[in-house]
């Protein structure tokens with residue numbers, strides 16, 4: 071049996087209709103930008119393996135640090151115990167995230183980082199003697215797949231089976247200079263019920279790489295704070311250099327009460343989640359009353375190996391080499407955007423930092439629209455490039471190790487696709 075046949079015998083894949091899906095591609099090795107299948111075919115990973123990989127695959131420095139950690143301490147219960155890598159990671163992360171953040175709460179993925187933030191927010195009000203049951207979120211948002219995270223994500227085909235089981239969310243449009251006043255009056259009419267406002271700063275990833283401006287978002291955050299709504303910046307996708315700065319929140323002057331991190335946190339090597347918060351949030355849980363404790367934790371909370379991977383990834387991220395790579399990607403994306411932005415088959419060619427996205431026009435025929443995703447996906451796959459359009463949205467979200475020549479090659483293939491698809 072091939073690896074793929076053995077897989078199909080025993081495995082149920084995520085987001086996959088197993089009846090109709092193509093068999094999965096068996097990847098046996100990773101090397102920098104490349105994933106290598108069992109026949110030796112090399113694929114450029116231009117989606118950073120579900121947006122997590124920032125320094126390339128099987129990075130020797132991260133591998134070395136992880137291996138040292140594995141040989142020293144692989145795991146320890148994190149209630150009543152601590153360990154050096156968790157402490158060092160918390161210290162170093164607090165140095166680079168917005169300076170109002172003062173405590174780090176560990177979990178093990180992006181959805182759990184969001185769950186923790188939501189629970190902190192709801193319980194902040196509970197501990198204050200009030201109850202606020204609603205959350206404010208944007209249309210087209212995505213915050214994860216566990217129930218709380220799914221609740222604050224946009225309602226879609228993905229959440230339909232659970233409709234009615236999800237808690238109460240007030241959805242608003244992305245802020246623009248024009249609609250801000252409307253948004254504000256809606257929010258102020260609901261303010262006594264709203265515990266928190268959660269958003270993906272500047273880029274809504276899974277919603278289709280929807281990009282929006284910092285300035286009206288900043289104004290919206292400022293207004294929510296006035297209304298005593300707690301602010302949660304979900305930087306699970308935008309964190310660690312994606313938007314050109316270390317964190318998307320750096321584009322804002324209004325700082326969040328809580329922040330969520332995962333994905334690039336470990337350089338994409340291991341699952342780890344972090345929710346940071348301000349002293350104000352933290353202090354609201356300090357009490358002689360045990361019921362005011364944040365009762366949340368996971369078996370693998372602050373796993374030492376994942377923390378070691380994160381520290382190694384942070385060393386690499388902050389190096390001048392990676393920082394200039396990030397700027398190089400931003401500059402080249404901007405140049406390529408200028409070149410293709412008026413192409414008749416494209417609309418809304420857009421960029422935030424290292425993310426470049428474009429809508430592939432559907433034309434008149436809806437059947438064409440329905441198959442455009444697959445046609446693009448398989449076109450690039452055949453060329454040894456992993457680009458996974460979301461519907462008709464094609465986007466590039468590369469690891470920072472990609473070279474100018476490799477970027478040029480990908481751009482060239484996109485231009486080729488514009489000719490033939």
Ligand SMILES: *Cc1c(COP(=O)(O)O)cnc(C)c1O
Pocket residue numbers: 179180181182184212213214215270275276304305306307308332333
């Ligand atoms: C991916 C993602 C999540 C969920 O993270 P998982 O690790 O997949 O659970 C949450 N928020 C945002 C913005 C994301 O992109």
